[in-house]
Amino acid sequence: MSDTAGRQPFHIVGAGPAGLAAALTIARAGERAIVYEQRSDVGGRFHGDLQGIENWTTRADALEELQTLGISPRFDARPFREGVFFDPAGKEYRYSSCDPLFYIVRRGPIAGTLDSALKQQALDAGVEIRFGQPCSRLPQGGIVAGGPRGADVIAVGYVFETDRADGVYAALSDRLAPKGYAYLLICGGRGTVASCFFEDFHNERLYLERAVEFFRGKAGLSMRNAVRFGGAGNAMVPKTARQGSILFVGEAAGFQDALWGFGIRIGMLSGHLAARALLERRPESYDREWRARLGGLLRTSIVNRYAFARMGDRGYARLMRGIAHCRDARQWLAGHYAPGWSKLALLPIARRAVRSSRAAPACPDPGCDCTWCRASHAPVREATVALRHSQRDLLPASPEPLSARNPG
Numbered sequence: 001m002s003d004t005a006g007r008q009p010f011h012i013v014g015a016g017p018a019g020l021a022a023a024l025t026i027a028r029a030g031e032r033a034i035v036y037e038q039r040s041d042v043g044g045r046f047h048g049d050l051q052g053i054e055n056w057t058t059r060a061d062a063l064e065e066l067q068t069l070g071i072s073p074r075f076d077a078r079p080f081r082e083g084v085f086f087d088p089a090g091k092e093y094r095y096s097s098c099d100p101l102f103y104i105v106r107r108g109p110i111a112g113t114l115d116s117a118l119k120q121q122a123l124d125a126g127v128e129i130r131f132g133q134p135c136s137r138l139p140q141g142g143i144v145a146g147g148p149r150g151a152d153v154i155a156v157g158y159v160f161e162t163d164r165a166d167g168v169y170a171a172l173s174d175r176l177a178p179k180g181y182a183y184l185l186i187c188g189g190r191g192t193v194a195s196c197f198f199e200d201f202h203n204e205r206l207y208l209e210r211a212v213e214f215f216r217g218k219a220g221l222s223m224r225n226a227v228r229f230g231g232a233g234n235a236m237v238p239k240t241a242r243q244g245s246i247l248f249v250g251e252a253a254g255f256q257d258a259l260w261g262f263g264i265r266i267g268m269l270s271g272h273l274a275a276r277a278l279l280e281r282r283p284e285s286y287d288r289e290w291r292a293r294l295g296g297l298l299r300t301s302i303v304n305r306y307a308f309a310r311m312g313d314r315g316y317a318r319l320m321r322g323i324a325h326c327r328d329a330r331q332w333l334a335g336h337y338a339p340g341w342s343k344l345a346l347l348p349i350a351r352r353a354v355r356s357s358r359a360a361p362a363c364p365d366p367g368c369d370c371t372w373c374r375a376s377h378a379p380v381r382e383a384t385v386a387l388r389h390s391q392r393d394l395l396p397a398s399p400e401p402l403s404a405r406n407p408g
């Protein structure tokens with residue numbers, strides 16, 4: 001029998017990166033953690049797609065930071081120090097940095113992914129994961145890490161096999177991805193091509209096909225055994241991420257980079273901070289902790305999104321020139337993500353301008369199964385039902401009216 005048997009467990013809803021980071025923190029402190037996961041395995045939202053852990057928002061390396069949280073980077077993570085951007089006219093800009101700009105990881109339930117590695121570490125540390133168990137109540141408090149509760153950004157794409165060499169490509173163009181970007185990631189014979197956009201959500205097929213054509217022409221994209229995927233993201237700065245002794249982490253709290261949708265690193269950090277607050281029996285300290293570590297970053301990302309959404313194609317080209325001509329792309333990006341006073345001075349305007357996509361009218365086609373309808377409307381309806389019938393235990397933390405939403 002383990003040392004922790006008989007102790008009151010800490011309860012966590014959701015076995016994504018945020019929930020598992022929280023569970024690992026608790027288990028490594030010698031306490032019991034129970035994670036409820038509604039699906040039959042981890043990473044059920046993903047399909048082996050390649051994603052990037054950004055490495056420019058701190059001086060410290062992202063993977064080293066994970067180790068300080070008690071997470072071993074024992075997953076396939078390929079560092080990239082260079083890449084290619086295309087402007088709306090298709091002109092190519094190369095950028096590079098001394099240290100890795102990001103680590104490309106795979107997502108989903110299969111071996112080698114971030115999700116399966118986190119699961120294995122959690123199980124090895126003694127975390128109990130109850131798969132196939134949705135949880136809608138936390139009467140004794142705990143951590144909610146249930147992922148996005150709406151769609152402020154949509155990414156649709158294909159995962160595929162390929163003979164192409166490894167590489168990271170992105171294109172900024174409203175024709176390919178309105179107010180967002182299209183990307184092509186190739187790593188170890190596998191690839192992901194996608195359009196990630198913040199407006200006009202119902203036209204996802206059009207943008208995806210345009211993105212595929214673009215990368216076929218510009219980067220020699222060739223795909224075998226392509227499988228289509230689509231997912232949504234949710235970004236906002238909540239007034240509070242706490243409701244009594246229930247703490248919201250990861251995308252359940254809206255913690256995601258509002259500019260480009262990076263959420264993995266922020267999610268794991270917030271999970272760790274919430275777990276520490278519960279371990280110290282001071283849930284009220286969580287708001288202070290996430291604001292200190294993540295608040296500036298989240299607010300800056302709203303200002304960045306506001307500015308980016310107003311750039312238009314000429315502005316994107318200027319941005320590309322800036323990053324291509326700088327000496328070190330990591331430092332350049334770090335400067336753009338730093339919460340300096342000049343940037344935060346724009347925050348009140350950005351807050352007023354950035355509106356919630358949840359307020360957008362429902363799709364007129366009741367049978368529509370586009371990503372936005374699936375991700376944005378269905379869960380909201382389910383959440384409403386859940387709230388009416390449960391004891392409001394899982395009530396979402398009320399966001400500031402601004403929420404870092406798409407300005408569309």
Ligand SMILES: Cc1cc2nc3c(=O)[nH]c(=O)nc-3n(C[C@H](O)[C@H](O)[C@H](O)COP(=O)(O)OP(=O)(O)OC[C@H]3O[C@@H](n4cnc5c(N)ncnc54)[C@H](O)[C@@H]3O)c2cc1C
Pocket residue numbers: 013014015016017018019036037038039042043044045050051052053054133134135136145146147148155156230231232233249250251252256261262263264265267
């Ligand atoms: C297509 C796509 C591409 C992306 N690319 C990147 C990228 O390149 N870099 C990056 O940093 N971020 C990226 N993101 C965002 C990133 O994937 C998320 O921010 C991150 O996974 C959020 O982690 P999380 O733990 O908060 O939520 P999730 O990963 O969504 O995990 C939540 C878990 O909770 C479970 N759950 C939900 N409700 C319940 C319930 N009531 N009971 C039990 N279980 C429940 C879900 O099944 C799920 O397993 C991308 C997102 C998408 C959709």
